[in-house]
Amino acid sequence: MLMGLLTGACGQKQPLPATLNEAQVRAKLEAIPMNEKVNLSDEEWRKILTPEQFSVMRERGTEPAFSNKCFNIHQSGTFVCAACGNPLFDSETKFESGTGWPSFNAALAGDRVKVVTDTSHGMVREEVTCARCGSHLGHVFKDGPPPTGLRYCMNAVALKLVSLEKATFAAGCFWGVQAEFDATKGVLKTTAGYTGGHVKNPTYEQVCAHNTGHAEAVEVEFDPAVVSYQQLLDLFWTIHDPRQKNRQGPDVGDNYRSAIFTHSPEQKAAAEASRDQQNAQGKGPIATEIVSAGEFYPAEAYHQHYKSPSCVIHR
Numbered sequence: 001m002l003m004g005l006l007t008g009a010c011g012q013k014q015p016l017p018a019t020l021n022e023a024q025v026r027a028k029l030e031a032i033p034m035n036e037k038v039n040l041s042d043e044e045w046r047k048i049l050t051p052e053q054f055s056v057m058r059e060r061g062t063e064p065a066f067s068n069k070c071f072n073i074h075q076s077g078t079f080v081c082a083a084c085g086n087p088l089f090d091s092e093t094k095f096e097s098g099t100g101w102p103s104f105n106a107a108l109a110g111d112r113v114k115v116v117t118d119t120s121h122g123m124v125r126e127e128v129t130c131a132r133c134g135s136h137l138g139h140v141f142k143d144g145p146p147p148t149g150l151r152y153c154m155n156a157v158a159l160k161l162v163s164l165e166k167a168t169f170a171a172g173c174f175w176g177v178q179a180e181f182d183a184t185k186g187v188l189k190t191t192a193g194y195t196g197g198h199v200k201n202p203t204y205e206q207v208c209a210h211n212t213g214h215a216e217a218v219e220v221e222f223d224p225a226v227v228s229y230q231q232l233l234d235l236f237w238t239i240h241d242p243r244q245k246n247r248q249g250p251d252v253g254d255n256y257r258s259a260i261f262t263h264s265p266e267q268k269a270a271a272e273a274s275r276d277q278q279n280a281q282g283k284g285p286i287a288t289e290i291v292s293a294g295e296f297y298p299a300e301a302y303h304q305h306y307k308s309p310s311c312v313i314h315r
């Protein structure tokens, strides 16, 4: 009997893993939270990258200088990895190097790029790769302009410029709030910090002493082509209790107040309409403050991305 079962089990054919098509690879990539690493096979990368992108990004190639008109792009926004969407450079750090490749004097904070020594082609250079997906981006040289003296010489084909919008929310302790927005598709960057008060450059201790007027808040930078402000508002209502005034659960004080800091008249109108809808649906009375965004002070480094994505309850 046992033999029969074993034979039967061994006799079953295991289905071979199916090769993913382009849409499936894109879906697989998009399902990975932005703060997690991406590991796709070469075969999978080939499905979603152009041959030129594959050659540069996965085979460490270099595009000919001046070959990609994007080297000369001057719109403001954030340059993201063309393979995985990881934010890499702010347009404010881009400068004219005359080399025919897009050049930046700094990468975005948060170890978004990785620099390793490259000894290929008889030269010693510092290679720059995307820290999230490992794609080759270019090299960094020490002949750039102040204040860093660095020149990140990138392949234009490895970058994509996106115009991000800002949104700022306060919903109690910023650790959990930041983790929720970090896990949201289309949110490319979040910063935990303090805003809405009257003290410049406050410390965590000052804010917790309740005399700065600041709320613990999270500044969210998002790609409106992927996630709308309305969707962020919808999330905001669900991640805390907006009926509580100056507290969230065991955290008591005006620094834990529920607030939406709006960055435009459109955001203000959308936030107020969304609040009114919550009230109309019997989810109120909503105590959330809706005010114009003022100066935002990033919190100390140890508060940033405090909660790992595994703590997040995925929706």
Ligand SMILES: [Zn+2]
Binding pocket: 081, 082, 083, 084, 085, 086, 130, 131, 132, 133, 134, 135
């Ligand atoms: Zn990448």
